[in-house]
Protein backbone atom coordinates (compact mmCIF):
# COMPACT_ATOMS: atom_id res chain seq x y z
CA UNK A 1 0.00 0.00 0.00
CA UNK A 2 1.06 3.59 -0.64
CA UNK A 3 -0.14 5.83 2.19
CA UNK A 4 1.31 5.30 5.65
CA UNK A 5 -0.41 6.31 8.88
CA UNK A 6 1.32 7.48 12.05
CA UNK A 7 -0.53 6.70 15.29
CA UNK A 8 1.13 8.26 18.35
CA UNK A 9 0.65 6.21 21.51
CA UNK A 10 -0.49 8.43 24.37
CA UNK A 11 1.17 5.96 26.77
CA UNK A 12 4.31 8.08 26.50
CA UNK A 13 2.50 11.39 27.04
CA UNK A 14 2.10 13.41 30.24
CA UNK A 15 -1.02 11.82 31.78
CA UNK A 16 -1.59 14.86 34.01
CA UNK A 17 -2.36 16.79 30.80
CA UNK A 18 -3.78 13.97 28.67
CA UNK A 19 -6.32 16.01 26.71
CA UNK A 20 -3.74 18.66 25.81
CA UNK A 21 -1.19 15.99 24.85
CA UNK A 22 -3.71 14.43 22.44
CA UNK A 23 -4.59 17.82 20.93
CA UNK A 24 -0.87 18.57 20.56
CA UNK A 25 -0.05 15.44 18.51
CA UNK A 26 -3.22 16.01 16.48
CA UNK A 27 -1.97 19.50 15.49
CA UNK A 28 1.57 18.11 15.04
CA UNK A 29 0.48 15.76 12.23
CA UNK A 30 -0.79 12.52 13.82
CA UNK A 31 -3.13 10.48 11.62
CA UNK A 32 -4.66 8.39 14.43
CA UNK A 33 -4.57 8.50 18.23
CA UNK A 34 -3.45 5.15 19.72
CA UNK A 35 -4.90 4.27 23.14
CA UNK A 36 -3.09 1.54 25.10
CA UNK A 37 -5.50 -0.09 27.54
CA UNK A 38 -3.79 -2.42 30.05
CA UNK A 39 -5.37 -4.48 32.80
CA UNK A 40 -2.52 -5.74 35.02
CA UNK A 41 -3.53 -9.30 34.10
CA UNK A 42 -2.96 -9.87 30.39
CA UNK A 43 0.00 -7.49 30.61
CA UNK A 44 2.06 -6.47 33.65
CA UNK A 45 0.89 -2.85 33.74
CA UNK A 46 -2.34 -0.88 34.25
CA UNK A 47 -3.33 2.23 32.32
CA UNK A 48 -6.91 3.49 31.83
CA UNK A 49 -10.39 2.45 30.76
CA UNK A 50 -13.54 3.76 29.09
CA UNK A 51 -14.16 6.77 31.42
CA UNK A 52 -10.76 8.24 30.56
CA UNK A 53 -11.31 7.61 26.83
CA UNK A 54 -14.66 9.41 27.07
CA UNK A 55 -13.06 12.29 28.96
CA UNK A 56 -10.44 12.93 26.25
CA UNK A 57 -12.64 12.17 23.22
CA UNK A 58 -13.26 15.89 22.74
CA UNK A 59 -9.54 16.68 22.44
CA UNK A 60 -9.28 15.48 18.82
CA UNK A 61 -11.56 14.51 15.96
CA UNK A 62 -9.05 11.96 14.65
CA UNK A 63 -9.51 8.17 14.62
CA UNK A 64 -9.35 6.77 18.17
CA UNK A 65 -7.46 3.49 17.79
CA UNK A 66 -7.97 1.46 20.99
CA UNK A 67 -5.48 -1.36 21.65
CA UNK A 68 -7.02 -3.53 24.33
CA UNK A 69 -4.44 -5.51 26.30
CA UNK A 70 -7.12 -6.92 28.58
CA UNK A 71 -8.47 -10.39 29.29
CA UNK A 72 -11.35 -10.90 28.91
CA UNK A 73 -12.25 -8.10 26.47
CA UNK A 74 -15.85 -9.02 25.65
CA UNK A 75 -17.47 -7.50 28.79
CA UNK A 76 -15.92 -4.08 28.03
CA UNK A 77 -16.39 -3.72 24.25
CA UNK A 78 -19.66 -1.80 24.48
CA UNK A 79 -18.20 0.63 27.04
CA UNK A 80 -15.21 1.36 24.79
CA UNK A 81 -17.50 1.87 21.79
CA UNK A 82 -19.72 4.26 23.77
CA UNK A 83 -16.64 6.12 25.04
CA UNK A 84 -15.89 7.05 21.43
CA UNK A 85 -13.37 4.53 20.13
CA UNK A 86 -13.39 4.28 16.32
CA UNK A 87 -11.32 1.10 16.13
CA UNK A 88 -11.08 -1.62 18.76
CA UNK A 89 -8.20 -4.10 18.57
CA UNK A 90 -8.17 -7.23 20.73
CA UNK A 91 -5.37 -9.74 21.28
CA UNK A 92 -5.73 -13.20 19.74
CA UNK A 93 -4.03 -14.60 22.86
CA UNK A 94 -6.68 -13.04 25.13
CA UNK A 95 -9.73 -14.20 23.16
CA UNK A 96 -11.20 -17.69 23.54
CA UNK A 97 -13.78 -17.05 20.80
CA UNK A 98 -11.90 -14.56 18.67
CA UNK A 99 -14.23 -14.76 15.68
CA UNK A 100 -17.23 -13.94 17.88
CA UNK A 101 -15.42 -11.05 19.58
CA UNK A 102 -14.50 -9.49 16.24
CA UNK A 103 -18.11 -9.75 15.05
CA UNK A 104 -19.26 -8.09 18.29
CA UNK A 105 -16.90 -5.15 17.69
CA UNK A 106 -18.30 -4.61 14.19
CA UNK A 107 -21.82 -4.94 15.56
CA UNK A 108 -21.07 -2.01 17.89
CA UNK A 109 -20.20 0.14 14.88
CA UNK A 110 -16.41 0.06 15.40
CA UNK A 111 -13.64 -1.18 13.13
CA UNK A 112 -12.35 -4.53 14.42
CA UNK A 113 -8.63 -5.22 14.76
CA UNK A 114 -6.68 -8.26 15.92
CA UNK A 115 -3.26 -8.12 17.60
CA UNK A 116 -0.60 -10.81 18.06
CA UNK A 117 2.35 -10.85 20.45
CA UNK A 118 5.92 -11.39 19.23
CA UNK A 119 5.85 -15.15 20.02
CA UNK A 120 2.49 -15.78 18.30
CA UNK A 121 2.61 -17.06 14.71
CA UNK A 122 0.71 -15.25 11.96
CA UNK A 123 -1.28 -18.43 11.32
CA UNK A 124 -3.13 -17.81 14.63
CA UNK A 125 -5.22 -15.17 12.84
CA UNK A 126 -5.38 -16.64 9.33
CA UNK A 127 -9.06 -17.62 9.63
CA UNK A 128 -10.31 -14.30 10.99
CA UNK A 129 -8.82 -12.05 8.31
CA UNK A 130 -12.25 -11.61 6.70
CA UNK A 131 -13.51 -10.21 10.02
CA UNK A 132 -10.97 -7.42 10.54
CA UNK A 133 -10.02 -3.99 9.23
CA UNK A 134 -6.64 -4.07 10.97
CA UNK A 135 -3.95 -6.55 11.96
CA UNK A 136 -1.54 -5.43 14.69
CA UNK A 137 1.86 -7.10 14.88
CA UNK A 138 3.40 -6.40 18.28
CA UNK A 139 7.07 -5.71 17.75
CA UNK A 140 7.80 -5.67 21.50
CA UNK A 141 6.22 -7.65 24.33
CA UNK A 142 3.28 -5.46 25.36
CA UNK A 143 3.12 -3.65 28.67
CA UNK A 144 5.53 -0.75 28.48
CA UNK A 145 6.70 2.03 26.21
CA UNK A 146 10.33 2.58 25.30
CA UNK A 147 11.37 -1.03 24.63
CA UNK A 148 13.61 -2.21 21.77
CA UNK A 149 12.15 -3.42 18.47
CA UNK A 150 12.33 -7.24 18.07
CA UNK A 151 13.88 -7.99 14.64
CA UNK A 152 12.30 -11.48 14.29
CA UNK A 153 8.95 -9.78 13.75
CA UNK A 154 10.03 -8.51 10.32
CA UNK A 155 9.61 -11.96 8.79
CA UNK A 156 6.15 -12.23 10.36
CA UNK A 157 5.15 -8.87 8.85
CA UNK A 158 6.25 -10.10 5.41
CA UNK A 159 4.24 -13.32 5.81
CA UNK A 160 1.17 -11.41 6.96
CA UNK A 161 1.38 -9.09 3.98
CA UNK A 162 1.11 -12.20 1.79
CA UNK A 163 -1.68 -13.78 3.88
CA UNK A 164 -3.72 -10.55 3.78
CA UNK A 165 -3.54 -10.51 -0.01
CA UNK A 166 -5.90 -7.95 -1.54
CA UNK A 167 -8.15 -7.60 1.51
CA UNK A 168 -8.61 -3.95 2.64
CA UNK A 169 -6.78 -4.48 5.94
CA UNK A 170 -4.27 -2.10 7.52
CA UNK A 171 -1.09 -3.81 8.73
CA UNK A 172 -0.05 -2.05 11.93
CA UNK A 173 3.10 -2.38 14.02
CA UNK A 174 3.54 -1.32 17.65
CA UNK A 175 6.70 -1.22 19.74
CA UNK A 176 10.14 0.22 19.17
CA UNK A 177 9.09 2.17 16.07
CA UNK A 178 11.63 4.97 15.61
CA UNK A 179 13.49 6.69 12.76
CA UNK A 180 16.17 3.95 12.81
CA UNK A 181 13.69 1.02 12.60
CA UNK A 182 10.73 2.30 10.57
CA UNK A 183 12.42 1.91 7.17
CA UNK A 184 12.90 -1.85 7.54
CA UNK A 185 9.41 -2.29 9.01
CA UNK A 186 7.87 -0.39 6.12
CA UNK A 187 9.89 -2.42 3.61
CA UNK A 188 8.52 -5.61 5.20
CA UNK A 189 4.99 -4.44 4.38
CA UNK A 190 3.57 -2.52 7.35
CA UNK A 191 1.51 0.60 6.57
CA UNK A 192 0.35 1.85 9.99
CA UNK A 193 2.88 2.77 12.68
CA UNK A 194 2.30 3.20 16.39
CA UNK A 195 5.01 5.21 18.10
CA UNK A 196 5.05 6.31 21.72
CA UNK A 197 8.46 7.40 22.93
CA UNK A 198 9.63 8.35 19.42
CA UNK A 199 6.75 10.86 19.08
CA UNK A 200 6.44 12.19 22.62
CA UNK A 201 10.14 12.77 23.25
CA UNK A 202 10.92 16.44 23.71
CA UNK A 203 7.69 17.20 25.51
CA UNK A 204 6.50 20.07 23.31
CA UNK A 205 4.28 20.36 20.25
CA UNK A 206 7.25 21.63 18.22
CA UNK A 207 9.22 18.49 19.02
CA UNK A 208 6.18 16.26 18.31
CA UNK A 209 5.88 17.83 14.84
CA UNK A 210 9.56 17.23 14.17
CA UNK A 211 9.40 13.66 15.54
CA UNK A 212 6.39 12.73 13.35
CA UNK A 213 8.02 14.29 10.27
CA UNK A 214 11.19 12.26 10.90
CA UNK A 215 9.15 9.03 10.98
CA UNK A 216 7.53 9.89 7.63
CA UNK A 217 10.93 10.55 5.98
CA UNK A 218 12.00 6.91 6.07
Ligand code: DX5
Pocket residue numbers: 009011012034036067140141142143144145146147174175176177194195196197198
Ligand atom coordinates in the same frame (compact mmCIF):
# COMPACT_ATOMS: atom_id res chain seq x y z
C1 DX5 B 1 3.23 -1.48 24.31
C2 DX5 B 1 2.17 -0.54 23.75
C3 DX5 B 1 2.74 0.41 22.77
C4 DX5 B 1 3.79 1.32 23.35
C5 DX5 B 1 4.74 1.67 22.29
O1 DX5 B 1 2.65 -2.33 25.23
O2 DX5 B 1 1.16 -1.30 23.10
O3 DX5 B 1 1.73 1.13 22.08
O4 DX5 B 1 3.24 2.48 23.91
O5 DX5 B 1 5.76 2.46 22.85
P1 DX5 B 1 7.12 2.72 22.07
O6 DX5 B 1 6.78 3.37 20.74
O7 DX5 B 1 7.84 3.65 23.00
O8 DX5 B 1 7.81 1.40 21.90
Ligand code: ZN
Pocket residue numbers: 009034035036067174194
Ligand atom coordinates in the same frame (compact mmCIF):
# COMPACT_ATOMS: atom_id res chain seq x y z
ZN1 ZN C 1 -0.33 -0.27 21.59
